[in-house]
Amino acid sequence: MKVSYQWLKEYLEIDVEPHELAEKIARTSVDINDVYSPSDGLKKIVVGDVVSCEPHPDSDHLHVCQVNVGEAEPIQIVCGAPNVQAGKKVIVALHGARIGDNVKIKRGKIRGQQSNGMLCALQELGFSDKVAPKDYDDGIYFLPDDAQPGDSVFPYLGMDDVIIDTDVTPNRGDMLSIYGNINDIAAFYGLKPHFKELAVKENADQAASDQLTAAVADQKIAPTYKLRVINGVTVADSPLWLQIKLWNSGIRPVNNVVDVTNYVLLKYGQPLHSYDYDQLPGHDFGVRHAHAEEQLTTLDGDEQTLNENDIVVTAADQPVALAGTMGSQGTAVSADTKTVALEAAIFDPIMVRKQARRLDLHSEASMRFERGINPATVETALNEAAELISELAGGQVASGIVTANEKPAEDKQITLSLAKINHVLGTKLSQDEVTAIFERLAFPVKVVDADQLTVTVPARRWDIFVVADLYEEIARIYGYDNLPATLPVMTRNHGGLSPRQKFLRASRHEMEGMGLTQAISYSLTTEDKAKQFQISPLAEPMKLDFPMSSDHVATRMSLISGLLIDVAYNVARNVNNVALYEAGRVFLPKGGERPEEQEHLAGAITGQLLANSWHTQDQPVDFFQVKGIVERYLHNLGLAGTVTYRATQDRAEMHPGRTANIYVADQLVGFVGQVHPQTAKAYKVPATYVFELNLEALLAADKVANEYHPISKYPAITRDIALLVDRNVTNADVVAVIEQQGGAFLKKVHLFDVYSGLHLPKGKKSLAYTLTYQDDHDTLTEDQVNKAFDKVTRALETKLAAEIR
Incomplete structure (x- = not known):
C-alpha cells in the first residue's frame, strides 16, 4: 500500500523523518518496497497563467501562448495541446527544467516561433496513465483558479508529499488502510492518534428501507451486508484534495461518488461499491452463488463467464456485481446518475481470492477482502462515505441502513503469564512494562495476579488468535533490537550420526559409487503422476486444498515420476546418457490422519551406464545391469533374509516382460524393470530402466553381523x-x-x-x-x-x- 506521509500527519502528531519512519515500519510491522516523493528528480516547474492563446501562423494544431509565470513580463510558449486556452492556470516547465524520465527542457523555435518552456500534462511529470484523471488524457492539466503564477506546482498537486510504499504480508490485512497504519505507528512511538470520523446527517423524510431490500442466500459467503441510499446527487469531478489523496495512493480519480468510495477504502480498509439506483434491474438486492455459465460484464468491459464457486450481488436476481471483486458495467455511476445505492460488506475471503485468481480480476477491493475486513468499521465506513457523497455531490442520505446480515465485532480475550513471556523472549520485563506495551497498542489489559494478565484484543486485529501472537506483539513493540542476544546451550556429548542417518548416507554413497548421480525432485506433483509407480498397495494421493499450480496438487507416493521428469529434461537438451538416483520421502495417506512418511530410494537410467570407449562397443543399459545395481546395493546392506526377484505383469506403468518385484524374506520391498513404452512416451523419454526400494523396510530388516573371512591360500x-x-x-x-x-x-x-x-x-x-x-x-x-x-x-x-x- 502507498501510504501518504502527509495523510498520516493529519491524524498523528509525529515528528519523525519519513525515511526513518519507513525503517521503523520495516523493522516492526511490514516490509517496505520504496520511500519516495513524487517530485523527486523534477525542478523548475511552476504555476503559469495563460494570458493569451493564438493559433500558430504556420500550423493547424499548434498555439502560441503568452504565459504569466510570476516574472515582470509573460513568456512565450508554443503548445500543441488541443485544450489549451486563455485564462487557465497551467503547469509550466521553464527553460532548464527537468520533467519526467529526466527530460531537460530548453528554449527553442517551433516552426519559426520562439518557445521558452513547455506546458505540461500530468504524465509529463511522471504520473502513470493509470493514475492521471481521464478528462485530461488528450491535453494539459489545469490547476485551480487560485494558484499563484510563479509558485512551485508541487504543493498544488500533492507532489511535495513523501510516499511510503509498504509490502503488506497476508496476515497483516489491517495495514492496508490509513487507520491500521495510524494504530501501529502510534504504538511504536507511544502516541495518541486523533483519528477523525465523519458523522452522517440523514434526511428523515426518506427511508432507505422504502427504496431497497436486501437478503443473503448463504450467511457464510457474506457475513455482513449493508446498504445505504443517497438521493439527488450531482456527479462531477472531485475536489483536488480528494484527487491528490487518491493518485498519491495509486488510484485514478473518476468522479465525486466513486472517488469517495475509494477514499474510504484507503482510510478504513473497507471496500465499498456504488450503484446507479435507476439502472438497477430491480431494487431487491441479494447475495448468492453464481449459476454455471452465468454471464456478467464487469467495469473493465470484459464479459465474465461465472461458475458455482463465484459470488455475485444481484438485483431482481440478475447479477450486478462480482462480489468483493468488481461491479458490472451496466450499473456503474455515471454523469447521469441521480440516486446512489451504496454497499458495504464482508465477503468470504477464500471465495473472493479464488474467483479473482480464476478470472484474473485482482483489484484494490479483492486484495483487502482476501486478507480480511475489520467488522468494527463496516458501518462507520458506510456512514462516512454516504455523508461525503452528500457533501461533495449535493445529495441527501436516506434515513436508516438496509442490513441483510451482520457479523458482530467480537473482541478476543487471551490470558498471559509474565514468566512465560520472559522465558520465550529471553527478557526480564516487569508487569508494568508489559502492561504499558499493550496500552500503546490500545489493547485493554487487566492484571489478574502477580503473574497473570488478561488482554482484550480488539476486532481490528483479526490476525491475533493465541498467546504466541501476543508474544510477537510484545517483541515488536519492545523492539527486536532490544531483545537480548544469547549463545545456544551446547551439550557435552560427542556429535555423531544416528544409525538411520548412517544408513541413508551409506545408501547415497553406494549409488554414487555405482555411477549414478543424485537428483532432487519436487515432493508435489499432479494427481495422475502421484498414483504411478507405487510399490504397494495402490492408494489415492493426498491432495492440497490450495495448490500453487496445477502441476503441484498432490503429494508423491513414489520417487520415480520425479526422476522421469528429470530424465526428460536432460534428454530434451541432448544429454542421452542419464543415470540418476534419489533418496527422499514419499507420503502415504492414512485416512483422516497425517500421512505416513517413508524414506525411499529410486533410480532411473537411460542410454549407456558406461561411457563410450575405443575398445568397447556401445551397449545401452538393460534390465540385468539395473538389477545388478540393486543386487549389489542389497548385498552390501548385509541383509540376513534371502533376496528374491519375481517376475510380475501387474504394474501398469512397467514393461510386462521386463519387470520384477523384489522381496526380502518374502516381504515386498520394491521393484525393478523397464518403464512401459507408452508411459515412457507420455514422459517424453526413451527406453528407461528404473527401480524403487522402501528403505523403511530395509532399515527394519534383520542384518548379519560384520564377519571376517580370511583369504584362502590354497588354489581354487x-x-x-x-x-x-x-x-x-x-x-x-x-x-x-x-x-x-x-x-x-x-x-x-x-x-x-x-x-x-x-x-x-x-x-x-x-x-x-x-x-x-x-x-x-x-x-x-x-x-x-x-x-x-x-x-x-x-x-x-x-x-x-x-x-x-
Missing part, C-alpha cells in the same frame, strides 16, 4: 557345465539347486552363457555355468571336486529335468 578349482532346460526354468532355479547340492567347498556359481534358437529343441534353452571350488584349510583333490560336481549334476537332472550337454 573350476568346473564348467552346460545344461539344456525348459524355457520356463529360470537362472534362479538352477543356481538354487547348485548351491543346495554343491557341498561345503562350492564358493561361487557364475552364469557365463545363455543360448536359445537354432539347433535346439523347441521350448528349450542352453545355460552354461562355471562352478568354483576351494578349501580354506587344505588343498582340494580331484576326487573331492568330482564327487561334489557329480552330486550337482544328478540333482539338476532329477529336479529340473536338465540335460547335461
Whole structure:
C-alpha cells in the first residue's frame, strides 16, 4: 500500500523523518518496497497563467501562448495541446527544467516561433496513465483558479508529499488502510492518534428501507451486508484534495461518488461499491452463488463467464456485481446518475481470492477482502462515505441502513503469564512494562495476579488468535533490537550420526559409487503422476486444498515420476546418457490422519551406464545391469533374509516382460524393470530402466553381523557345465539347486552363457555355468571336486529335468 506521509500527519502528531519512519515500519510491522516523493528528480516547474492563446501562423494544431509565470513580463510558449486556452492556470516547465524520465527542457523555435518552456500534462511529470484523471488524457492539466503564477506546482498537486510504499504480508490485512497504519505507528512511538470520523446527517423524510431490500442466500459467503441510499446527487469531478489523496495512493480519480468510495477504502480498509439506483434491474438486492455459465460484464468491459464457486450481488436476481471483486458495467455511476445505492460488506475471503485468481480480476477491493475486513468499521465506513457523497455531490442520505446480515465485532480475550513471556523472549520485563506495551497498542489489559494478565484484543486485529501472537506483539513493540542476544546451550556429548542417518548416507554413497548421480525432485506433483509407480498397495494421493499450480496438487507416493521428469529434461537438451538416483520421502495417506512418511530410494537410467570407449562397443543399459545395481546395493546392506526377484505383469506403468518385484524374506520391498513404452512416451523419454526400494523396510530388516573371512591360500578349482532346460526354468532355479547340492567347498556359481534358437529343441534353452571350488584349510583333490560336481549334476537332472550337454 502507498501510504501518504502527509495523510498520516493529519491524524498523528509525529515528528519523525519519513525515511526513518519507513525503517521503523520495516523493522516492526511490514516490509517496505520504496520511500519516495513524487517530485523527486523534477525542478523548475511552476504555476503559469495563460494570458493569451493564438493559433500558430504556420500550423493547424499548434498555439502560441503568452504565459504569466510570476516574472515582470509573460513568456512565450508554443503548445500543441488541443485544450489549451486563455485564462487557465497551467503547469509550466521553464527553460532548464527537468520533467519526467529526466527530460531537460530548453528554449527553442517551433516552426519559426520562439518557445521558452513547455506546458505540461500530468504524465509529463511522471504520473502513470493509470493514475492521471481521464478528462485530461488528450491535453494539459489545469490547476485551480487560485494558484499563484510563479509558485512551485508541487504543493498544488500533492507532489511535495513523501510516499511510503509498504509490502503488506497476508496476515497483516489491517495495514492496508490509513487507520491500521495510524494504530501501529502510534504504538511504536507511544502516541495518541486523533483519528477523525465523519458523522452522517440523514434526511428523515426518506427511508432507505422504502427504496431497497436486501437478503443473503448463504450467511457464510457474506457475513455482513449493508446498504445505504443517497438521493439527488450531482456527479462531477472531485475536489483536488480528494484527487491528490487518491493518485498519491495509486488510484485514478473518476468522479465525486466513486472517488469517495475509494477514499474510504484507503482510510478504513473497507471496500465499498456504488450503484446507479435507476439502472438497477430491480431494487431487491441479494447475495448468492453464481449459476454455471452465468454471464456478467464487469467495469473493465470484459464479459465474465461465472461458475458455482463465484459470488455475485444481484438485483431482481440478475447479477450486478462480482462480489468483493468488481461491479458490472451496466450499473456503474455515471454523469447521469441521480440516486446512489451504496454497499458495504464482508465477503468470504477464500471465495473472493479464488474467483479473482480464476478470472484474473485482482483489484484494490479483492486484495483487502482476501486478507480480511475489520467488522468494527463496516458501518462507520458506510456512514462516512454516504455523508461525503452528500457533501461533495449535493445529495441527501436516506434515513436508516438496509442490513441483510451482520457479523458482530467480537473482541478476543487471551490470558498471559509474565514468566512465560520472559522465558520465550529471553527478557526480564516487569508487569508494568508489559502492561504499558499493550496500552500503546490500545489493547485493554487487566492484571489478574502477580503473574497473570488478561488482554482484550480488539476486532481490528483479526490476525491475533493465541498467546504466541501476543508474544510477537510484545517483541515488536519492545523492539527486536532490544531483545537480548544469547549463545545456544551446547551439550557435552560427542556429535555423531544416528544409525538411520548412517544408513541413508551409506545408501547415497553406494549409488554414487555405482555411477549414478543424485537428483532432487519436487515432493508435489499432479494427481495422475502421484498414483504411478507405487510399490504397494495402490492408494489415492493426498491432495492440497490450495495448490500453487496445477502441476503441484498432490503429494508423491513414489520417487520415480520425479526422476522421469528429470530424465526428460536432460534428454530434451541432448544429454542421452542419464543415470540418476534419489533418496527422499514419499507420503502415504492414512485416512483422516497425517500421512505416513517413508524414506525411499529410486533410480532411473537411460542410454549407456558406461561411457563410450575405443575398445568397447556401445551397449545401452538393460534390465540385468539395473538389477545388478540393486543386487549389489542389497548385498552390501548385509541383509540376513534371502533376496528374491519375481517376475510380475501387474504394474501398469512397467514393461510386462521386463519387470520384477523384489522381496526380502518374502516381504515386498520394491521393484525393478523397464518403464512401459507408452508411459515412457507420455514422459517424453526413451527406453528407461528404473527401480524403487522402501528403505523403511530395509532399515527394519534383520542384518548379519560384520564377519571376517580370511583369504584362502590354497588354489581354487573350476568346473564348467552346460545344461539344456525348459524355457520356463529360470537362472534362479538352477543356481538354487547348485548351491543346495554343491557341498561345503562350492564358493561361487557364475552364469557365463545363455543360448536359445537354432539347433535346439523347441521350448528349450542352453545355460552354461562355471562352478568354483576351494578349501580354506587344505588343498582340494580331484576326487573331492568330482564327487561334489557329480552330486550337482544328478540333482539338476532329477529336479529340473536338465540335460547335461
